[in-house]
Amino acid sequence: MRSVVARFSSSSPSIGRHSSIPRLLSRFLSLHRLAPMAAPSEESLRKALADKQAAVDSRGNAVRALKAAKASKPEIDAAIEALNSLKLEKSSIEQQLQAIVRGGDGSSLSREEFRQAVVNTLERRLFYIPSFKIYRGVAGLYDYGPPGCAVKANVLSFWRQHFVLEENMLEVDCPCVTPEIVLKASGHVDKFTDLMVKDEKTGTCYRADHLLKDFCNEKLQKDLTLSAEKAAEFKHVLATLDDLSADELGAKIKEYGIVAPDTKNPLSDPYPFNLMFQTSIGPSGLLRGFMRPETAQGIFVNFKDLYYYNGNRLPFAAAQIGQAFRNEISPRQGLLRVREFTLAEIEHFVDPEDKSHPKFQEVADLEFLMFPREQQMSGQSATKMCLGEAVSKGTVNNETLGYFIGRVYLFLTHLGIDKERLRFRQHLANEMAHYAADCWDAEIECSYGWIECVGIADRSAYDLRAHTEKSGVALVAAEKFTQPREVEKLVITPNKKELGQAFSRSQKNVVEALEAMTEEEAMKMKAALESKGADEFLVCTLGETVTIKASMVKISKEKKKEHQRVFTPSVIEPSFGIGRIIYCLYEHSFYRRGKNKEEQLNVFRFPPLVAPIKCTVFPLIQKPEYEAVAQRISKLLTAAGVSHIIDMSGNTIGKRYARTDELGVPFAITADSESDVTIRERDSKDQVRISVDEVALVVKGLTDGQRTWADIWAAYPHHSSASADDE
Incomplete structure (x- = not known):
């Protein structure tokens, strides 16, 4: 698999020696320095990113067109320089966007x-x-x-x-405890592993690929002196991270001087660690099992x-x-x-x-x-x-x-x-x-x-x-035919004895890969084996190409009459x-x-569908007649199957609203008379007046999705209580 970096480099042969690179890098660094001062909003950055992506796509098409037309080298180099400049600007916008998240009031906060x-x-x-x-x-x-x-x-x-x-x-x-034989068949016992390294002094364990990934990302995001060549190298490592063997991963960790994050101690070589929790089934302990990973x-x-x-x-x-269980090396x-x-x-x-x-x-x-x-x-x-x-x-x-x-x-x-x-x-x-x-x-x-x-x-x-x-x-499964059919079937028969002698522990991977071949792949191999006696074959699970000899597998097509197709x-x-x-x-x-940072309140804007509590019920003040109305409404809500809480505390109504807004409760009912009450919607803070007898059915319709707040707002008289949320 060629990486993003390899593809980029192969299409831009002049990048490494072009005299404009220092200027481009300077432009890139200046963009990064200016970003915090400008403090753009997320919306403006997303629009700028979309515009810049369109410009990159357009310029990329122009470069390809020039190459197809066999334009002069200076003309192509100038077009590539313009393309790379756009890509650097796009990268800068992406990193600024990654550094912020959207606040509900439209402001931008740092991710942390x-x-x-x-x-x-x-x-x-x-x-x-x-x-x-x-x-x-x-x-x-x-x-x-x-x-x-x-x-x-x-x-x-x-x-x-x-x-x-x-x-x-x-x-x-199904049970969480699973016998070993099941997970052996599925491949989890042999393959459900991550590569782990240990702090050589304290024994603390870390995922090797996470350490390498974090190192490369930190360099790309924070090292303003990073050369274009080194940046390309780190991007290549990130693109091919999943392909690295234990030895290759260990070599990269040593090359970059990566140490234990907490102690800065040296790390061991990477080695595989199975992520499943092992257990024993039965008092004898003879039947081995695992807590299921899926x-x-x-x-x-x-x-x-x-x-x-x-x-x-x-x-x-x-x-x-x-429930599923995975014994993560370093949860975070x-x-x-x-x-x-x-x-x-x-x-x-x-x-x-x-x-x-x-x-x-x-x-x-x-x-x-x-x-x-x-x-x-x-x-x-x-x-x-x-x-x-x-x-x-x-x-x-x-x-x-x-x-x-x-x-x-x-x-x-x-x-x-x-x-x-x-x-x-x-x-x-x-x-x-x-x-x-x-x-x-x-x-x-x-x-x-x-x-x-x-x-x-x-x-x-x-x-x-x-x-x-x-x-x-x-x-x-089976598909039964109305009339018998003569079919030609592909038959792949690996010679497990010869494959075992040739590939030893890798035999199972090779057999599985051979049996998984498509008809087109199998017939190509058959032709190669018949003409040359051997064929090169990629075994994906090993990540390597092996030589298959004619004696190792038999590939044929057989004609049979079938009354059903079994598959x-x-x-x-x-x-x-x-x-x-x-x-x-x-x-x-x-x-x-x-109104300002010191007085800001936290709110969860949960849709009624997932809100933990659908409604709150408050008596406006601590008066027996209002509390009795609140209790009556609570019974009606319970009968309607609406989850709710009733708050009889002496806090101001504004503080009670704030407390339930922080839980994401979408609607609040305030009892302030014996006949009519108000319903407040969390995000708009709008309120309507509804009779006590109707209120439970109205809230039920809102929380079930049968009606929207816009429907309620249009159907009932509005209630003005601007000061309640400010109390």
Whole structure:
């Protein structure tokens, strides 16, 4: 895989020796120095970035046109210089944009300030807190408090409604403790590892790739003296980070002098660490098991029964919500990287020869930010694309994958995720497993940058085949023919004995790769083996090319009469990190309002759909008749199924509003007479007058999404109480 840097350099041969580079670098540095003084808003920076990207694209086309026309070298060099100047300006704008986040009042805060404000509010109001806090806690483990539990329950309830009910999915609930043999078949026992390094003096462990990634990013963002050549090198390392072996990663750490972040002590060489929590099943301890690292395997091993339950019909989907466990080497970023977390996963089983979807047209017209691999490799930014067009052009591999991308977009935006800070990024070739047909991540931008929150992958038939081989139980589907058919079938038969002698421990990887070949790849190999006796073959899981001899594999086509077609279904898998989605939702919903910095109040702008409490009830003052009305309204809300709290405290109404705004409660009812009350909407602070008998049904309609605040505002008399929020 050629990196972004390699592609850039190969198309610009004069970059390294061009005399204008110092001038460009000076311009780049000056842009960075001026940025803090100018303090541009996020909106202006996003517009400037879009304009600059358009200019880069236009200039890039001009360079290609000049080369195609065989223009003179000075003319091409001048065009390349102009292109590089634009790219440096674009890079400067991107870094300024990364350094700020949007405040709810339109102001821009530094990412650190914004994140600290959000986290402080979340912990103070018990949305979540570090687990075992009185014992100084354990990294990567968190407790959800009352409002956090309510938000999580609401998100999961909507997930079930949006996916399980809408698509008639089969929901299962499988154990967290999983026998070793299951995870051996899936590849987790052998391959579910990260490379780790240790502080040689204290023994503290760190993820090797995180240390290298942080070092390169810090150099690119903060080192104003960085040369163009060194910047290109660091970008190349970031682009190829997933491809680095343990030895290569260790060499880079030593080359750059990377040491333990906390102590500055030297680090050990990287070595693999399996991320699963190991346990024993039963008192004898003889049956080895693990805490599951994902929920998907429970669905795969139950495929045969689920297929039967579904009337032996495809396509169908199974879903599961549950806890997963990963023994992270160095948990960080709060709820974004933890050791125990909630996953919601879907396995949609489909005929590999027909990946169309009957409901695709329902999402085909959606337009949102997409980041195909070609744009990533060429250094472009994500752009808005029509989903139907992306599928028709083959950018997205098939309709079913595209359908779930569209449904995920609708799910996240209904929760309250900002459409402008949500994108779908396609996996690069070096990120995908050899068996995957296509993979996209729903990434949400927050103060930590772009965070992967949902993965939507076409995993082909790998998982079911792996469990079929290990268990001996055929996890297959069948299509019955009305008339017998004569079919020609591809048969790939690896000679495991010879492959074992030739490749020893790598034999399994080679066999899997051979069996996963497409018909086109297999027939090319067959021709090469027959003509030359050997063929060079790339084994993706090893990351290397091996020589396959004619005696190692038999490839043929056989004609047979069949009454049915038996096949292993492909799997389209959307996998949701619920904790990550919720944290990003917290950030996207948080803002501050007030006349000045000292008087600003924290607010969570949760949609009623996910708000932890839908409504508050206040007597205006502590008078028995108002308190009686408040109690009556509370009973009506309970009967209507609306979650609420009643506040009889003696605080001013303004302070009570502020307290519930900080919890994200969308509506507040104030009892100030025995017949009529006011309903206040959180973000506009507008109020209307409604009779006591109607108020519960009105709030029920608002929280269920049957009515909007605009509907209520148009239907009921307005109430003016400008001073209440200022008290």
